[in-house]
Amino acid sequence: MQQRNSGVPASKVPGEISQPFIDMVMSMQDSAFIEVSDVFDYDIKPPTVQFKRVKCDVCGEMVIEKYARILDDKIACIPCLEKEQRVF
Numbered sequence: 001m002q003q004r005n006s007g008v009p010a011s012k013v014p015g016e017i018s019q020p021f022i023d024m025v026m027s028m029q030d031s032a033f034i035e036v037s038d039v040f041d042y043d044i045k046p047p048t049v050q051f052k053r054v055k056c057d058v059c060g061e062m063v064i065e066k067y068a069r070i071l072d073d074k075i076a077c078i079p080c081l082e083k084e085q086r087v088f
Contacts, residue, residue: 056080 003013010018025033052065057074069081076084 058083 003017004010053062054065054068054075055061056063056068056077058071058076058080061077063075063077067078068075069078070076071081071084
C-alpha cells in the first residue's frame with residue numbers, strides 16, 4: 001500500500017511486494033469475495049430523448065438541430081458550412 005499511496009503505478013510495484021497479495025487472493029474461496037444473488041427485475045423505462053432533426057437547405061441531408069447552422073438565411077449542416085469556408 002505504501003508504494004501505491006506514494007503514486008507508484010501497480011505495474012511498477014516490485015513482485016516481491018505484490019506477489020504475496022496476489023497469492024492470497026488467488027487462494028481464497030470464491031465466497032470470500034463474490035456474492036451471487038437471485039436475478040431480479042428492474043422497472044427501467046427507455047430514455048425518451050428525442051433529437052429534433054432539420055433538413056440542410058444546401059445538400060438536402062437531415063441533421064440534428066443542434067448541429068445545424070444558419071448560412072445566408074438557410075439551414076446548413078456543418079460540412080456544407082465548411083465548404084462555404086465561413087466561420088462563425
